[in-house]
Amino acid sequence: MPTFVRPDRCDGCIDRDMTSCIYICPHDLMKLDRDGSETGHAMRAFNQEPEQCWECYACVKICPQQAIECRHYADLVPLGASVQPQRGPDSILWTIAFRNGNTKRFKFPTRTTLEGSIDPYGSKPEADLSTLGEPGYFTSGGVRKPGNPDELIRK
Amino acid sequence: MAGAFGNPEIVEEEVDILIIGGGMGACGAAYEIVPWLEAARKQGIDLKVKLVDKAAIDRSGAVAQGLSAINTYMGTQDPADYARMVSNDLMGITRDDLTYDLGRHVDDSVHLFEEWGLPIWKQPGDETRSLAEGGKPVRSGKWQIMINGESYKPIVAEAARKALGADRIQEHVFIARLVNDRNDPNRIAGAIGFSLREHRIYVYRFKACLLVAGGCASIFRTRSVGEGSGRAWYPVWSTGSTYAMAAEAGAELTMMENRFVPVRFKDGYGPVGAWFLHFKAKATNALGDEYMEKNRELLDAYPPYGQAAVPAACLRNHLMMHELREGRGPIYMDTVAALGKLAETMTPREIKHLEADAWEDFLDMCIAQAGVWAGENIEPERKSSELMPTEPYLLGSHSGCCGLWVSGPEDLGAPSDEEHPDKNRIPSHLPSGWNWGYRSMTTVKGLFTAADGVGASGHKFSSGSHAEGRIAAKAMVKFCIDDRDRRPELADSVQDLVDEIYRPVRNFLEHEDESTAVDVNPNYITPRMLQFRLQKVMDEYVGGVSTLYQTNAKMLEVAEDKLEMLKEDALRMRAKDLHELLRAWENHHRVLSAEAHLKHIQFREESRYPGFYYRTDRDRIDDENWKCFVNSVYDRKTGTWTCFKRAHVDLVDKSKLFR
Ligand SMILES: Cc1cc2nc3c(=O)[nH]c(=O)nc-3n(C[C@H](O)[C@H](O)[C@H](O)COP(=O)(O)OP(=O)(O)OC[C@H]3O[C@@H](n4cnc5c(N)ncnc54)[C@H](O)[C@@H]3O)c2cc1C
Ligand code: SF4
Ligand code: SF4
Numbered sequence: 001m002p003t004f005v006r007p008d009r010c011d012g013c014i015d016r017d018m019t020s021c022i023y024i025c026p027h028d029l030m031k032l033d034r035d036g037s038e039t040g041h042a043m044r045a046f047n048q049e050p051e052q053c054w055e056c057y058a059c060v061k062i063c064p065q066q067a068i069e070c071r072h073y074a075d076l077v078p079l080g081a082s083v084q085p086q087r088g089p090d091s092i093l094w095t096i097a098f099r100n101g102n103t104k105r106f107k108f109p110t111r112t113t114l115e116g117s118i119d120p121y122g123s124k125p126e127a128d129l130s131t132l133g134e135p136g137y138f139t140s141g142g143v144r145k146p147g148n149p150d151e152l153i154r155k
Numbered sequence: 156m157a158g159a160f161g162n163p164e165i166v167e168e169e170v171d172i173l174i175i176g177g178g179m180g181a182c183g184a185a186y187e188i189v190p191w192l193e194a195a196r197k198q199g200i201d202l203k204v205k206l207v208d209k210a211a212i213d214r215s216g217a218v219a220q221g222l223s224a225i226n227t228y229m230g231t232q233d234p235a236d237y238a239r240m241v242s243n244d245l246m247g248i249t250r251d252d253l254t255y256d257l258g259r260h261v262d263d264s265v266h267l268f269e270e271w272g273l274p275i276w277k278q279p280g281d282e283t284r285s286l287a288e289g290g291k292p293v294r295s296g297k298w299q300i301m302i303n304g305e306s307y308k309p310i311v312a313e314a315a316r317k318a319l320g321a322d323r324i325q326e327h328v329f330i331a332r333l334v335n336d337r338n339d340p341n342r343i344a345g346a347i348g349f350s351l352r353e354h355r356i357y358v359y360r361f362k363a364c365l366l367v368a369g370g371c372a373s374i375f376r377t378r379s380v381g382e383g384s385g386r387a388w389y390p391v392w393s394t395g396s397t398y399a400m401a402a403e404a405g406a407e408l409t410m411m412e413n414r415f416v417p418v419r420f421k422d423g424y425g426p427v428g429a430w431f432l433h434f435k436a437k438a439t440n441a442l443g444d445e446y447m448e449k450n451r452e453l454l455d456a457y458p459p460y461g462q463a464a465v466p467a468a469c470l471r472n473h474l475m476m477h478e479l480r481e482g483r484g485p486i487y488m489d490t491v492a493a494l495g496k497l498a499e500t501m502t503p504r505e506i507k508h509l510e511a512d513a514w515e516d517f518l519d520m521c522i523a524q525a526g527v528w529a530g531e532n533i534e535p536e537r538k539s540s541e542l543m544p545t546e547p548y549l550l551g552s553h554s555g556c557c558g559l560w561v562s563g564p565e566d567l568g569a570p571s572d573e574e575h576p577d578k579n580r581i582p583s584h585l586p587s588g589w590n591w592g593y594r595s596m597t598t599v600k601g602l603f604t605a606a607d608g609v610g611a612s613g614h615k616f617s618s619g620s621h622a623e624g625r626i627a628a629k630a631m632v633k634f635c636i637d638d639r640d641r642r643p644e645l646a647d648s649v650q651d652l653v654d655e656i657y658r659p660v661r662n663f664l665e666h667e668d669e670s671t672a673v674d675v676n677p678n679y680i681t682p683r684m685l686q687f688r689l690q691k692v693m694d695e696y697v698g699g700v701s702t703l704y705q706t707n708a709k710m711l712e713v714a715e716d717k718l719e720m721l722k723e724d725a726l727r728m729r730a731k732d733l734h735e736l737l738r739a740w741e742n743h744h745r746v747l748s749a750e751a752h753l754k755h756i757q758f759r760e761e762s763r764y765p766g767f768y769y770r771t772d773r774d775r776i777d778d779e780n781w782k783c784f785v786n787s788v789y790d791r792k793t794g795t796w797t798c799f800k801r802a803h804v805d806l807v808d809k810s811k812l813f814r
């Protein structure tokens with residue numbers, strides 16, 4: 001299901017410091033049509049190469065206007081269904097609409113800390129340069145699971 | 156001010172360490188490296204690091220969508236057991252030093268993920284205890300633990316971003332090629348890439364580099380070829396950059412004949428694990444036979460591997476392919492019977508809960524499958540869903556083991572020399588034994604890799620990829636400290652490199668007026684068409700889906716010829732904008748990765764991975780001659796490959812695996 005953009009919702013991220021969908025797509029698919037020459041919709045985003053879309057939903061999830069949806073790959077999926085997320089600070093709500101009109105909703109937790117709150121080295125020890133050549137990380141001093149030495153048959 | 160199309164601005168930068176990629180391996184390296192750099196700085200050694208990703212690290216790489224499980228977590232188990240499992244699943248030819256080392260390190264990364272905010276499922280009663288405090292995870296397999304993983308990558312990336320700081324991260328720059336050292340052809344000194352946003356080329360010089368640009372998808376024709384061609388199982392943006400750029404720099408590759416052909420729900424490629432595991436669903440052929448049972452005796456043709464308590468993934472595929480070849484498809488996941496059976500013992504509420512878990516499995520890592528079910532009105536209690544083996548993928552971190560030959564740990568009893576009849580065929584500049592000083596370094600000095608980049612191991616998955624990036628980060632710091640007085644010098648002139656990188660743009664600008672149709676031109680080929688051609692060759696001759704994964708020496712020879720011309724034509728790809736320049740270079744990397752795959756299959760005169768591919772002219776496992784690593788080096792000047800054997804040795808006892 002390649003993504004498509006609702007022209008009435010997309011605002012081109014004009015007042016934001018970045019164009020979110022273009023920034024986030026891991027495959028460089030989203031593009032802004034500045035003057036409308038490519039799509040007939042000036043200052044709206046579009047998927048420039050739908051057949052390369054992985055349907056990862058990164059752009060759908062990040063769009064501040066909820067302007068992006070997926071229309072399932074036309075060469076394999078019948079029309080009429082939709083799978084749409086709404087991502088909150090600690091959970092995601094999915095609405096799945098079937099072709100026959102049935103719907104399902106699911107809500108799943110996404111993270112237990114606030115976005116932006118990670119303190120990577122907060123309570124961690126400093127690295128000890130004298131152990132640089134040995135197994136293990138700076139966090140643990142040695143390896144996490146030394147293992148049963150008898151298992152190593154060539155040592 | 157950035158340049159213009161066809162006339163890019165050139166930015167040159169010197170660092171000590173460049174991390175290429177922003178996925179799990181890269182984020183692990185970013186996290187681990189900073190405290191060691193800090194420690195070095197306190198001793199008066201100032202080392203600069205930079206990370207470049209072709210995308211934005213919050214969602215780049217294979218974890219972009221999220222995941223529903225962390226597939227590698229030891230918990231109370233021994234790393235030796237883990238090394239055994241990996242060996243078993245990859246048909247006996249893996250490096251125990253690498254897998255054991257990963258096993259003894261990996262849990263630390265998982266504990267960090269939880270600390271950073273990744274929700275990890277716990278056993279009843281342990282909900283508030285972290286893994287680090289001894290909380291027991293919910294296992295979905297011997298090594299897997301369940302998570303709510305929609306935000307897995309943003310969480311891991313946040314820690315990496317904070318660790319490095321914005322100044323040391325460059326996003327939306329595609330690295331196209333590594334550059335060797337002017338004074339030492341077997342050393343790496345730089346890399347060149349281009350911005351996807353501005354007309355700007357980046358030339359980096361460095362002492363060490365971590366090449367962690369993921370695995371390789373879409374070199375075989377995908378099952379859907381229209382709008383759905385992007386529906387690959389491994390992400391379509393994994394384009395073999397790791398293997399191709401390392402090969403061009405002269406690094407030794409290993410086990411490039413290995414591939415992974417996952418069996419997934421048809422068309423969407425959604426995960427099947429939850430259905431097998433929670434619902435105890437069975438896979439059947441069109442007649443309703445459970446072929447895993449019915450065909451079990453086929454495993455006896457592959458001793459001792461067929462006698463393993465859990466047969467390898469390729470052998471499980473083999474039992475299914477037998478049904479497909481015999482014309483008893485489609486294959487189904489019998490969801491109707493499974494749910495019917497559960498309804499006898501479970502309350503509707505419990506079943507609903509299970510159903511939510513199954514949907515989460517899709518929504519966390521393969522949303523497309525949810526789309527297929529919604530579009531086809533699939534209610535699993537009424538209609539069973541088809542399963543299908545996908546097209547092949549090259550990777551070193553998931554259930555595959557192709558990649559680069561790297562230096563391993565020194566304390567596990569790995570061989571330090573090479574003992575086998577063919578050892579004289581190993582090119583003499585290459586090291587012997589499994590370690591040569593710096594952990595995770597390839598056979599090219601200063602070039603390190605991790606995750607999908609490391610071959611002959613596999614089953615690291617997301618956590619192991621992160622863990623391996625961390626291991627490599629430390630080794631690079633050591634390398635740079637030992638080598639601190641050296642200045643990298645590029646073997647090629649910057650102008651030559653720029654010309655090479657922008658060749659597709661030049662092809663376009665020179666020839667665009669020779670046709671009224673911009674895509675059909677006698678003097679250039681679009682990256683899209685070149686990719687179709689590659690996929691066609693690989694599919695039809697190198698064991699893609701159209702031959703049911705079968706090939707033979709003659710077919711491989713035909714493919715070789717076709718790829719030869721394809722490589723020539725690859726120099727005539729056009730790029731009408733920066734986006735297409737990206738596609739052109741991705742395809743260069745795909746072509747070279749595909750060629751490595753072909754050459755290795757050709758060299759290994761047996762069918763080591765039945766169910767992943769068959770050489771119909773050598774349709775057996777030949778342990779006597781081929782229980783060895785197949786390795787290769789590429790010569791970029793002549794465009795030729797040299798394949799050779801390296802001895803396989805067990806560091807842990809494997810006999811425990813077999814019945
Ligand atoms: C569908 C699917 C399901 C999976 N399920 C699980 C699971 O349940 N549990 C689990 O633990 N693991 C799972 N994995 C495996 C896991 O995602 C990988 O093992 C892991 O992400 C590999 O890490 P990596 O760093 O090698 O590559 P990636 O994470 O893919 O990162 C590659 C990086 O390189 C960048 N890049 C590529 N080329 C270039 C270039 N030329 N220049 C600059 N940057 C470049 C990319 O943008 C990306 O940032 C799954 C993967 C997939 C695709
Ligand atoms: S689709 Fe959404 S994210 Fe993209 S430009 Fe429009 S508003 Fe911004
Ligand atoms: S769904 Fe993913 S691949 Fe497709 S356009 Fe959006 S971000 Fe890109």
